[in-house]
Structures are given as C-alpha cells and as structure tokens.
Amino acid sequence: MARKKKSDKTLNVPTGPFRAGDEATFESWPWKPGDLGRPDPKKCSADDTIKHAHGLVRVLGDDNKASGDWNPEINADELRQGLEHMVRLRIFDDRMMKMQRTGKLSFYIRSFGEECVAIAQTMALETQDWIFPTYRQPGAQFVRGRDMVSMICHCLSNAEDNVKGRQMPVHYTYKEGRFISVSSPVGTQFSQAVGVAMASQYKGLDEVTITWIGDGATAEGDYHYALNFASVYNAPVILNVVNNQWAISTHASFARGGDEFASRGLPYGLVSIRVDGNDFLALYAVTQWARERAASGAGATHIEVLTYRAGAHSSSDDPSRYRPGDEYAQWPGGDPIDRLRDHLIAIGEWSVGQQTELEKRIDAEVMDAYKEAVKFGDLANGPHPEVETIFTEVYEEMPWHLKEQRDEAMGE
C-alpha cells in the first residue's frame, strides 16, 4: 500500500547557480585589496579572523598592481619563478591530456585554473615542511624540484614508475620532496596531515604540515575530525579547503551547510581566512602567515582557497553536460597565470615577448621529457613493473594469505 503524503514539506536539494544551457553571470566581487588587515600571526585568535573568514584576502587589484597589508615581501625573481612553474604545469597538463586522448595514458587530471594553489603555497613554505596533497596539487612537485621524466614514468606506469603501477596516474608520490602519496579515497589526507603535524610538535621539530581538501570532500567526516584534532592539539598545520565550485558534477553548495567554507573553522576555534586562490601574491602571503603562526607554536590555520575548476574533473568527465561552457570566462577571479603575468608586466619586470619565449621553452622541455620517459616503457607495450611488486613494500612480514596469492600470481 502506498504511504500517504502527510504534508507539503519538501526536501531541500541545492543546485549550482547555473546549469548547462544557462548564461553564467557572476557578480563582480565586493572585496578589494586593502579591505582586510593582517593580524599578528603569533597572537591572533579565531575571533580576530571573523572578517577574514567571511571576506576575501586579495593583493592584486584590477589594475594588476599589488597593495594592502597582505602585500608580501617577495622579489621579482621569485615571482618569475612562480609564473614559470604555473606555465610549466599548464603546458605539462595540456600535453598529458593529449596523450590520454590518443591512448598513450589511461587517465589524467589537470590543475587547469588552479595552478596557483599548490605552487604559490609551496613556495611560501620551507623545504622541511610536509605536503599532503590531493590529485589537484601536483604542481608542488615542480617547486620541490621533481624531475618531469619521473612524473611521466609514473603516469605511464612503466618500469621506472616510482610507485610501481600501484597508483592511478596523477596519484604521485615524491618522498624526496616530502610530498605524501595522493590518496584515491578523497579526504583521508586531511586528518593524516594533522597527525603528522602533532608528531612534529611533540618531537619539537621545526617543521610544518600543509594539506588540501576539495569543497566536495569537506562533506566527509575526515575533514571535521581533522579540524577538531588540529584545534585541540594546537597542531602546526595549514588546512586548505580548495573551493573550486565543483565536485565532479556536484556544485559546492551540496557540501557546504552554512556560509563560506572558511567560516566553518571558527566554531572549532581555528583561525580562518578566505583568500582569492587565483591571486598568487595573496595566496603566498596568507600561506607564509600561516606558516609563521604554526612554526611559532600558535597553532593551525584554516584557509578557504576560492578558485574555479576551469577544466573537466578528469579525463573521464564532460562538464558541458552539467554547467555552462562560459562559466570559467565569467569567473570574477580571472586566470591565475594571466594575472601574475600582467602584474609582472605592470611593474616592468616582464614582457609579452618573454612570456611567448617561456611558453616555447617549456613546451620543448615537456616534449623532451616525454620522449625520455617512454624509453622506460609505454602504456601499450611496457615494460611495466614486475608482477611481484604488487605484493612487496606494504607489510614488513607478508601475511600467509598474500604469500599464497603471490605464489599463485607468479605461477609457483
């Protein structure tokens, strides 16, 4: 028997601001550089950051000039280096995506539109600091000096893949750069990062941990456990929520009960800041501030990095099915590479010609790296890592049932 409807109550199901076929019309942001002060990172409390959590820290203005209390001390050489890493990541991604489309890679994820996030933030850290990324922060590896050939070998799962085919492409591990393995189940890195930060504090070490989580994954418990532990133990950790508006085809509004993602840190007693994630200088400044705070023993910082996922979620996704094609062009935050390039040009430290040269040089660098990497094997023909490596390097003492499976797999 069908149950009778008792009332006209309806379940609230959020939706994105625009869907496929709509015209995207974002209003321009009311926040300008200089609107928000820069509190003392060592003395600041969660209450001192209420405005920062509901507002937006910006440094680069519409005139491409830098201003306000958050304008960081960073010289033109470092800015050019940041620009170069972002261009490297974008060209690398574009080339790898083409490889995926022509069957040379099984899967790929780009950082398109978000290149600034991992690059500016990692540049603001010290080399001993721990990185707990998602698949959308591979750029941190460029900052930490990872060889591109080794990254491509991983994506190809060839004989030189440093994770021996155990991970999907783009789920990098880079031990030498303190870049922890990307986790396929989203969100797990957030609470693990807090644990490592607690250990650093307990051991009295001068090291800080940084981690990122996507807007969608904040709907999971891992995010909330992390915030609670970070606050309770005053852990030296920088907790970033990358709000890129989308979690595959699900809009950020599904994951965010309440106001901004940033302000969710306040009830946990965490200093919380929202920052323009496409503004290299603002992101660098806020991260440097959070590092100083963590290193001094003052505790964690919760940051919402406001950005936009310009491309598809992954090579398995088609965003034209669920959002307007022009949404990125309308995004008030613009493009992170264009903005840093235009800033450097505005202060007389760069030119259009130099940008063209840079892009040409990096494209050749990526293609050379690809040719080098396939010498160690390609996807179709291998050689791939030995079958036995499925069973190694996980257990100190291999359990009996895995030994049995290994023997069966090896035909013994």
Ligand SMILES: Cc1ncc(C[n+]2csc(CCOP(=O)(O)OP(=O)(O)O)c2C)c(N)n1
């Ligand atoms: C625990 C878990 N649930 C679901 C998935 C499938 N999945 C992979 S990425 C993704 C969306 C994540 O979106 P968001 O956290 O916003 O990160 P973004 O991709 O936007 O960077 C989902 C649902 C997964 N990998 N792990």
Ligand SMILES: [Mg+2]
């Ligand atoms: Mg997202």
